[in-house]
Amino acid sequence: MENIFELIAFVLLSGLVLGSALLVVTLKDLVHSVLWLIVTFIGVAGIFLMLNADFVAAVQVLVYAGAVCIMIVFGIMLVQRQDIRNSNPLNGRYKIAFPVVGGLFVCIGLLMARSQWIVSTKAVPEKTVQALSPILLHDFTIPFEVAAVLLTVALTGALLLVKEVKANGDRS
């Protein structure tokens, strides 16, 4: 009986994720696209909860749905000068994109149908944060610090890029 409920939850969540992702790609208004992007990310967080990854789900909601989407909305407001209602047009290359995307999907589907999964019988431990923290802070210490340096460098670089350039090209 539990399997039926899990299947229903999966179908509902994946319908939410794929439908809102299609709306993100097809809507004409860029701000509406970003709002549907928030819905997509919250649906993905629900998928993570189904997969017993509650810490990753929380990070997904905080970072993606919270920070990244708001940052993109601010970027749109800074950049968009023309009519916002037609700010997200398709270019001529969608005729190439349809066959490429469809062919890739057929390839992945065929390979998926042919493959045999040897699924582990163990369950994911109940407390994921207690299991994640020693891996993140002990086994993966150097990548963790590199990620910290990467974030600092990227945000400093973003500030430097956005800063007004003087007439003689001198950024100081």
Next chain:
Amino acid sequence: MGTGLNPSYFIGLSAALFLIGAFGVISKKNAIAVLISIELMLSAVNINLVAMNKFFTPDAFFGQVFAIFIITVAAAEVGLGLAIVIAIHRKRHSVNLDDFDLMKW
């Protein structure tokens, strides 16, 4: 296992989400729309990693650790991407990707 779902469901979902993102990357005019589509593709990768973690190495947690690193890199990437778009918009007064031909000769 405790679930009636097998990895194929999640791989199919993440493939569909990735390809929707790829369609957006190829066929959008606005540079910010391309950044949004890249975010869709990255979250499809995250679904794939977390599903593999659950089904194949449930007690090792490497998939979840990689998903966290990918979320970090994606946040840095979207910040830098928006900064580049704003800087180019200041020079060329456009966000249409077909106008960004400064390095073409």
